[in-house]
Amino acid sequence: DTEVTQTPKHLVMGMTNKKSLKCEQHMGHRAMYWYKQKAKKPPELMFVYSYEKLSINESVPSRFSPECPNSSLLNLHLHALQPEDSALYLCASSHQQGVGGELFFGEGSRLTVL
Amino acid sequence: DAKTTQPPSMDCAEGRAANLPCNHSTISGNEYVYWYRQIHSQGPQYIIHGLKNNETNEMASLIITEDRKSSTLILPHATLRDTAVYYCIVLGQTGANNLFFGTGTRLTVIP
Helix, strand or coil: CCCEEEECCEEEECCCCEEEEEEEECCCCCEEEEEEECCCCCCEEEEEEECCEEEEECCCCCCEEEEEEECCEEEEEEECCCHHHCEEEEEEEECECCECCCCEECCCEEEEEC | CCCCECCCEEEEECCCCEEEEEECCCCCCCEEEEEEEECCCCCCEEEEEECCCCEECCCCEEEECCCCCEEEEEECCCCHHHCEEEEEEEEECCCCCCCCCCCCEEEEEEC
16 A cells, blocks of 8 residues: 545635544555645645654644644644635655655645635 | 756657756755656655666656756656656755755646
8 A cells, every 4th residue: 555545635614614634644654744735836845743743843823733643644633724725735654754755645635715 | 955946847749758857056965866746636746766876767767967966857758647747856865854845847748
């Protein structure tokens, strides 16, 4: 199994809603990543988890709250988002953070904030 | 990590070789060149990486100049499914290997 699975594929939420994006991998990878991608722009790194601990936060606003409940799962909790947060949110995993650069990406969750 | 420069867009005829260039003049001795691509509405996909020798796999070939200041990704027989944005990334193999994407090259394969 070389897949990273993200759910939901599409999400529409209001600015007062609380929702979560989920990411799952069963490759035994110990590093997991969240990226944000706006239309026609490259992906931007948001968070990195290494061995289930947050190791990198690229100055992301607190309305985005990541969580890594175990080595296979990564969540991104969303609360009080703004319309400009509408984007494709990509999850990725790799064997370990800091060893090699081969990341496996999911298909992404497309978020629309109304 | 070193910065990369890629042309914003390229066209290639179907069945011909697609040669995508990348400049990375500030690359350091322990940094690798990685290539990813992103097909529309999908997540990025790893293609290939190399240090200084040329590399080939089932997807592509990577040619790195002797001074390592530039490289070329070659898709030997481009198909319509190769239409995508191609990202060249320079990355150390140890330490914080957080992948930062540049603007990439949008390759359009034309029938």
